[in-house]
Amino acid sequence: MRCTTGFFLSVLGLSLILSPAVLAGSDPSREALDGFKKAMKSKSERDRISALDRIVDLPGKSAGKELRRVASRDRSERVRAAAAAAIARRGDPKDLKFLLNLCRTLKKKPIALAGVLDAIGEYRNPKAAKAVADLGRKWMHKHKYPALAAIRALGRIPAKPSVDSLIGMLEMTFVRRGRGRENTDGVGGYYGGGNVSSDTHAKMSDFRQYIVASLRGLTGEIIGAEVSVWKEWWEENRSGYVFGGGGTDPNRMARLTDARYRYSIARPDEAWRWTKDVEEGFTRTAELKVDTKVVGRVSILTYNTWTRSPASTGAMAKLAKQQLFDGVRELGDKETWSEEVELDSVPALKHELSGTREGGRMTLTQVMIAHRDIMYVIRTTTLPGISITQKKHAEDFLPSFKFLD
Numbered sequence: 001m002r003c004t005t006g007f008f009l010s011v012l013g014l015s016l017i018l019s020p021a022v023l024a025g026s027d028p029s030r031e032a033l034d035g036f037k038k039a040m041k042s043k044s045e046r047d048r049i050s051a052l053d054r055i056v057d058l059p060g061k062s063a064g065k066e067l068r069r070v071a072s073r074d075r076s077e078r079v080r081a082a083a084a085a086a087i088a089r090r091g092d093p094k095d096l097k098f099l100l101n102l103c104r105t106l107k108k109k110p111i112a113l114a115g116v117l118d119a120i121g122e123y124r125n126p127k128a129a130k131a132v133a134d135l136g137r138k139w140m141h142k143h144k145y146p147a148l149a150a151i152r153a154l155g156r157i158p159a160k161p162s163v164d165s166l167i168g169m170l171e172m173t174f175v176r177r178g179r180g181r182e183n184t185d186g187v188g189g190y191y192g193g194g195n196v197s198s199d200t201h202a203k204m205s206d207f208r209q210y211i212v213a214s215l216r217g218l219t220g221e222i223i224g225a226e227v228s229v230w231k232e233w234w235e236e237n238r239s240g241y242v243f244g245g246g247g248t249d250p251n252r253m254a255r256l257t258d259a260r261y262r263y264s265i266a267r268p269d270e271a272w273r274w275t276k277d278v279e280e281g282f283t284r285t286a287e288l289k290v291d292t293k294v295v296g297r298v299s300i301l302t303y304n305t306w307t308r309s310p311a312s313t314g315a316m317a318k319l320a321k322q323q324l325f326d327g328v329r330e331l332g333d334k335e336t337w338s339e340e341v342e343l344d345s346v347p348a349l350k351h352e353l354s355g356t357r358e359g360g361r362m363t364l365t366q367v368m369i370a371h372r373d374i375m376y377v378i379r380t381t382t383l384p385g386i387s388i389t390q391k392k393h394a395e396d397f398l399p400s401f402k403f404l405d
Contacts, residue, residue: 029058036066040074048074049082056086064090068098071116072105081115088119096123100131110139115147121153129157133165140207142170148210155214158243166215167230173208174227218243222256229404233257233264250274254286257404261302261374266400268298268393282379288390295385298397301377343369343378344403360384363391367398376401 032054038053052070055063064087071083084102088096099120106113117135119130136150151169154162212225223229236255251273252258257264267274267286278285279299287298341350348369355362366379378398382391 024345029060031068032058033062038243040070045076045078048076048079050371052082052086057090064092064095068095071099071102077109077111078115080109080112081118082113084116084119085122087312088122093123094123096120096125096128100128103131103135106237110145113139117146117153119151121156124156124158124159126157126159129159129165130156132253133161133169133323136165137172140169140204144203144206147207151207151210151214155217158218160238160241161217162218163234163238163241166211166218167227167234170208170211170215170225170230171227173204173211173225184240223257226404229257232404236264250266255400258284258302260405262372263300263302263376264402264404265300265378265397268296268390268397270296271390272296272393279379282377288386288394290385294384295383296390296394297379297381297383298394299379299381300401301375303375341367343367343376343398343401346371346403361369365395371403 031089036054039054040047040048042051044161048070052067067087067090071080071087074080074083084099087099090296099116102116103120106116109294113135117132120132132150132153136147136154137148139146143250151166154166171248208225212223215230216222223233233255251267255264255266256274265284268288272286272288274284274286279297282299282301285297285299287294310382346369348367351366351368353364360383362381362383363383364379366377369376369378378401380397382394386394
């Protein structure tokens with residue numbers, strides 16, 4: 001009997017240890033979920049938003065289910081927006097579809113929708129770009145919060161449709177010249193619909209700086225609010241564009257755009273690489289190497305004539321000639337100076353020098369052009385060891401120069 005009683009007590013003790021009620025009471029996740037549900041009964045928005053932090057990092061499906069329930073049903077738009085942000089923090093890719101579907105139910109809840117769009121941007125998933133862009137364009141006409149959230153989200157989604165859409169949205173911020181109206185912006189105008197009221201113009205133009213910020217963050221290009229410049233740059237680079245974090249590698253681009261000095265120029269071909277160590281005195285340099293030896297170099301210098309001395313174009317041209325030839329006077333086989341040419345339909349001066357150096361032929365060509373109080377100096381150098389084909393490509397460097405406006 002003693003043995004039977006002992007066995008019974010042992011089984012009873014084991015059952016108590018394994019009891020679900022006992023387990024539930026000692027499970028931190030269960031306790032956190034219970035505390036969350038209790039806190040969500042509060043009438044205070046702040047309390048309910050704070051409660052989301054209790055479960056956002058909990059493992060398992062239960063926490064995600066609770067967050068989705070709050071994002072879908074809470075009576076406060078701000079709480080629903082906070083729940084969407086918490087869902088994004090969990091990072092479950094399956095939740096992206098839920099958030100995209102949730103957008104359809106928030107047509108009359110702009111604050112909640114803005115929060116959901118910001119959350120979608122955190123996934124950085126290219127598949128979301130089109131849906132976000134469609135919502136952004138729609139809400140630009142209705143309410144600024146969802147529109148701005150869509151603009152921010154597109155700036156975080158590394159996809160070509162994001163750039164396409166942001167450029168299109170930038171275009172919408174300029175008013176079209178309507179019948180009987182003057183376009184005070186001096187811009188051709190893009191926003192359609194005949195005559196556009198000043199209120200509509202002001203509302204649309206408010207988005208401009210945010211769209212430009214997203215485009216810059218997405219592409220690494222420091223271009224302003226000029227739609228034509230963005231379009232030209234994207235047309236030239238879209239096909240081979242590769243998105244990368246922390247800015248754009250100029251060697252991924254077909255053309256390099258300098259928004260500050262308002263020009264673009266192409267590398268001779270993919271074998272030439274823009275370098276961080278620019279040719280002395282210049283601001284951009286691309287080099288061609290065979291093995292480790294540099295056999296070609298193309299460079300461009302830009303500066304404002306008001307900040308340089310001498311300030312006149314003629315004096316600068318004379319100084320540039322001296323600087324150009326001082327270091328290579330021993331070549332001297334051929335030299336031309338002040339040949340008048342045109343570069344992108346603007347008069348320019350072209351200088352050429354060629355000769356023998358280090359057992360081979362070296363050529364140096366430089367074009368100087370002054371436009372809008374900016375001096376542009378573009379130089380091409382080919383050295384011994386360069387192939388005939390690559391030399392021909394180098395000659396295409398100068399004609400590739402284009403002004404942005």
